[in-house]
Amino acid sequence: xxxxxxxxxxxxxxxxxxxxxxxxxxxxxxxxxxxxxxxxxxxxxxxxxxxxxxxxxxxxxxxxxxxxxxxxxxxxxxxxxxxxxxxxxxxxxxxxxxxxxxxxxxxxxxxxxxxxxxxxxxxxxxxxxxxxxxxxxxxxxxxxxxxxxxxxxxx
Amino acid sequence: xxxxxxxxxxxxxxxxxxxxxxxxxxxxxxxxxxxxxxxxxxxxxxxxxxxxxxxxxxxxxxxxxxxxxxxxxxxxxxxxxxxxxxxxxxxxxxxxxxxxxxx
Numbered sequence: 001x002x003x004x005x006x007x008x009x010x011x012x013x014x015x016x017x018x019x020x021x022x023x024x025x026x027x028x029x030x031x032x033x034x035x036x037x038x039x040x041x042x043x044x045x046x047x048x049x050x051x052x053x054x055x056x057x058x059x060x061x062x063x064x065x066x067x068x069x070x071x072x073x074x075x076x077x078x079x080x081x082x083x084x085x086x087x088x089x090x091x092x093x094x095x096x097x098x099x100x101x102x103x104x105x106x107x108x109x110x111x112x113x114x115x116x117x118x119x120x121x122x123x124x125x126x127x128x129x130x131x132x133x134x135x136x137x138x139x140x141x142x143x144x145x146x147x148x149x150x151x152x153x154x155x
Numbered sequence: 156x157x158x159x160x161x162x163x164x165x166x167x168x169x170x171x172x173x174x175x176x177x178x179x180x181x182x183x184x185x186x187x188x189x190x191x192x193x194x195x196x197x198x199x200x201x202x203x204x205x206x207x208x209x210x211x212x213x214x215x216x217x218x219x220x221x222x223x224x225x226x227x228x229x230x231x232x233x234x235x236x237x238x239x240x241x242x243x244x245x246x247x248x249x250x251x252x253x254x255x256x257x258x
Contacts, residue, residue, distance in 0.1 A: 104219035113230040120221035
């Protein structure tokens with residue numbers, strides 16, 4: 001009886017240590033989570049999103065290059081690539097005009113990293129996809145229409 | 156524990172090309188199951204790619220990033236044999252870190 005209790009306590013101690021160790025990474029995880037810009041991700045339009053990101057407006061720019069298919073057969077997986085030729089590019093955002101929330105993804109570009117990213121997004125329906133580039137605290141935008149034959153939201 | 160990421164980092168003349176494939180549901184929170192109940196949102200919110208302990212890319216994602224997210228970018232300064240690490244955190248606080256050697 002006593003012995004099994006001892007062992008139980010011992011096991012509990014080890015478990016506690018593991019939790020304690022886990023807590024440290026948990027804290028880091030939470031700090032990373034807090035960096036997530038909730039307001040921006042809840043915005044419904046391009047202008048609203050740019051405001052939530054700290055800008056006052058955006059200018060069309062030919063130096064922002066967005067690469068996406070003309071027609072996406074499956075809206076659940078739409079490959080999008082964005083490259084910026086603007087010096088001092090700080091961040092790149094990908095927005096979908098007609099998704100429930102416009103902002104799909106944002107990328108912070110530190111010095112030494114090429115201002116060019118590629119990823120895959122979901123699109124609910126045919127819509128404009130915007131590439132927004134933040135450079136020197138100004139916002140630049142390029143758009144491309146992607147036709148979706150099968151929506152990726154709601155399925 | 157979520158499945159490991161697949162990371163490929165290759166040295167090229169103009170920098171290190173990094174490609175990451177993560178394994179994640181990326182549930183939007185807008186879908187309903189067969190009983191009509193909303194499937195709760197579950198998606199990766201932040202991703203940090205580090206080289207030598209320094210971030211070379213940080214990403215913030217919404218639920219509109221496709222399931223099993225893919226990410227590709229390039230950074231300068233990396234060399235063959237060195238390591239890059241990728242960490243993601245999702246909206247439930249789950250997290251995963253994986254490392255790859257630049258080849």
